Amino acid sequence: MNKIKTIPSSTTLSDQMVKAIRRDILLGRFLPGDKLQMNELKQYYQVGGTPIREALVQLVWQHFVVMEPQKGFRVAPISLDELRDILTTRRAIAGIALEKAMQRGDEEWELSIITAFHRMERIQLDQPDVDYEEWGERHIAFHIALIQACNSPMMLSTLESIYNQLERYRHIWLNGDLDQVTRYHDHGEHKVIMDAVLARDLQLSLQLIEEHYQHVIDLAESLSPENFSERVKLHQRLKA
CATH class of the missing domain: 1.10.10.10 (Winged helix-like DNA-binding domain superfamily/Winged helix DNA-binding domain)
Incomplete structure (x- = not known):
C-alpha cells in the first residue's frame, strides 16, 4: 500500500x-x-x-x-458458495422486478435501457487499456435500468446491493492480469438481453439473463476450490 x-x-x-x-x-x-x-x-x-x-x-x-x-x-472473504448464494438471491428478486418493469415501463424506460447499453458498450473489454472500474459502474447501471420501471424502491435498492456484491468477485474473471482465454468476454450477451426486454418477452429475457450469469459462474467453477483461492492470491501478488 x-x-x-x-x-x-x-x-x-x-x-x-x-x-x-x-x-x-x-x-x-x-x-x-x-x-x-x-x-x-x-x-x-x-x-x-x-x-x-x-x-x-x-x-x-x-x-x-x-x-x-x-x-x-x-x-470480506469470498467463496464459491457465497457467489452461488448471491446469484440465487438475484434470480428470485430480479425476475419479479423485471416482470413489473415490463408491465409498467413506458417509452422513457425503454430509452433509458438503450442509453445505458450504449454507454456500457462504448467500453470494449478486449482493449488493453480498458477501464474496468468505469465498465463495472456502467454494467450495474445497465442491469438496474432493465428493472427501473418496477416502481419498487425496496427491490431496486436490494438488487443494487446484490449487483455490488457480485462486483466483489469481478477480479476473479475480469481484470487485465488474466489471459484472453480465462477472462470474461461479452460475446453480445447484453445486446440480446436488451432486445428481449424491449420486446417485452419476459421468459426469453429471464432465460438470457440466467445464461449471462451462468457464464460468470461457469468461469468461477472451472477453477477447483484450490485454484479459486490461488487466483485470488495471484491477483494479490500482481497488484503488490
Missing part, C-alpha cells in the same frame, strides 16, 4: 471514504481477507482516523468489510 491518495476536505468526508475504500475493494487493490490497517489507510488516503473508521463501519453494514473482535477490520 505504497501509493498515496488524496481525498479533498469536505463535511461528508466519511461518505467520500466509503466510496474510495469500496472502489479500491472492487478494483482489487484491497483483496478478500486483506487486513485493513488504520495507520496504513490514513497514509494511503491522507485523512484522519475518524472518517476512515466511520467508513469501515458503513462498509461492514454493506458486507464489503468484516470486523473481527480484538483484530480490527478485514476485506
Whole structure:
C-alpha cells in the first residue's frame, strides 16, 4: 500500500471514504481477507482516523468489510458458495422486478435501457487499456435500468446491493492480469438481453439473463476450490 491518495476536505468526508475504500475493494487493490490497517489507510488516503473508521463501519453494514473482535477490520472473504448464494438471491428478486418493469415501463424506460447499453458498450473489454472500474459502474447501471420501471424502491435498492456484491468477485474473471482465454468476454450477451426486454418477452429475457450469469459462474467453477483461492492470491501478488 505504497501509493498515496488524496481525498479533498469536505463535511461528508466519511461518505467520500466509503466510496474510495469500496472502489479500491472492487478494483482489487484491497483483496478478500486483506487486513485493513488504520495507520496504513490514513497514509494511503491522507485523512484522519475518524472518517476512515466511520467508513469501515458503513462498509461492514454493506458486507464489503468484516470486523473481527480484538483484530480490527478485514476485506470480506469470498467463496464459491457465497457467489452461488448471491446469484440465487438475484434470480428470485430480479425476475419479479423485471416482470413489473415490463408491465409498467413506458417509452422513457425503454430509452433509458438503450442509453445505458450504449454507454456500457462504448467500453470494449478486449482493449488493453480498458477501464474496468468505469465498465463495472456502467454494467450495474445497465442491469438496474432493465428493472427501473418496477416502481419498487425496496427491490431496486436490494438488487443494487446484490449487483455490488457480485462486483466483489469481478477480479476473479475480469481484470487485465488474466489471459484472453480465462477472462470474461461479452460475446453480445447484453445486446440480446436488451432486445428481449424491449420486446417485452419476459421468459426469453429471464432465460438470457440466467445464461449471462451462468457464464460468470461457469468461469468461477472451472477453477477447483484450490485454484479459486490461488487466483485470488495471484491477483494479490500482481497488484503488490
